[in-house]
Amino acid sequence: MSKTDFVLSMRNFGYTTELPTVEQSTVFLRQNLGCRAATLPRWDPDGNQLYTKREKRRKMTYYIADSAVFIMGNCDLDSSLIITVPSVADELKSKDSELRFDLAKEGGLRVEWPEPEMVKEVRKMAEHTRDSEELSKTDLEILAKALEYRDRGILLTDDYAVQNVAVQLGIQVKPIAQKKIKDIIIWQKQCIGCKKTFDKGDVCPICGSPLKKKRKKSRKEKSYS
Structure with a gap:
């Protein structure tokens, strides 16, 4: 709920304040909307809404990284915004790529298992596009993870088969060193x-x-x- 919507809602219930205090908001939410105090919106003195850490995470854009991110080493993103899957580490053969992966983990890189249902959906699309023969187990898993974060994530990959399946699943794609498919x-x-x-x-x-x-x-x- 925006500040404007919240204030208008309070006015409908008889409150006239421009910017509600915590106490006024708490009473309003409990009496009229049945909300707990923990759910009330807060604003700074300039009228900007304040968010909890969880709310901020929900609004962040995450980057789903395939092995090329660590092999190429030309990604300057904040590691805490990067997500990958365990099988990516198995594709890193050089010491440099392994070091980049380890440093990224220390910087906040998240390594998550893909959801089985997402993997099934990726397989289905890959069969439709006839890209299934080109995709490895890791490719399928990284696509599944990107699908899970589709609404707030960008897939980092240079693999054209992966890109081809991704864009048809509605996943945003950003290449690392190669050109993006047209x-x-x-x-x-x-x-x-x-x-x-x-x-x-x-x-x-x-x-x-x-x-x-x-x-x-x-x-x-x-x-x-």
């Missing part, structure tokens, strides 16, 4: 021999020739700016 793509497989197309596979079931990945359709990516 088109959202649905893939299919085409036989290099008989030219028949299939949803998946590596060998043509008709003539036995190899299957090659080919765009089925694409559209411009939605802008989130």
Whole structure:
């Protein structure tokens, strides 16, 4: 509730103060809205609403990081705003990337397991876009974590297959070193021999020739700016 809405609500119940005191707010909330004192809004002397630490966290933008963030080492974000998944650490092979990961953890990096339901939703979308063959277990998990924070998070990745699935799930994406994808793509497989197309596979079931990945359709990516 904004300060204006709160004051207007108080006026409707007979209060005339411009900026309610804590005592007035407490009485008003208890008597008319059935709220506890802990839920009352507070403002500073300039009329700016004050928020608790929990409320501030809810309003923050978080960055969901894949392994490239720690491998490339060109991310200057506050570590306390970065979230990743445990399997990302398994992809860090160099001492430099491991050191960046450890330093980020000391700075507040959060390592969280993905929600199983989110992983299922990611798998479903990856099957739809035909990107499932390109995605590793870590890719699926980082996408699932980004999906969990979709309303207040940005996915940091250079992987085009990950980006392709992410944008179709409504996840905001920010590349690390590469350019961001411009088109959202649905893939299919085409036989290099008989030219028949299939949803998946590596060998043509008709003539036995190899299957090659080919765009089925694409559209411009939605802008989130």
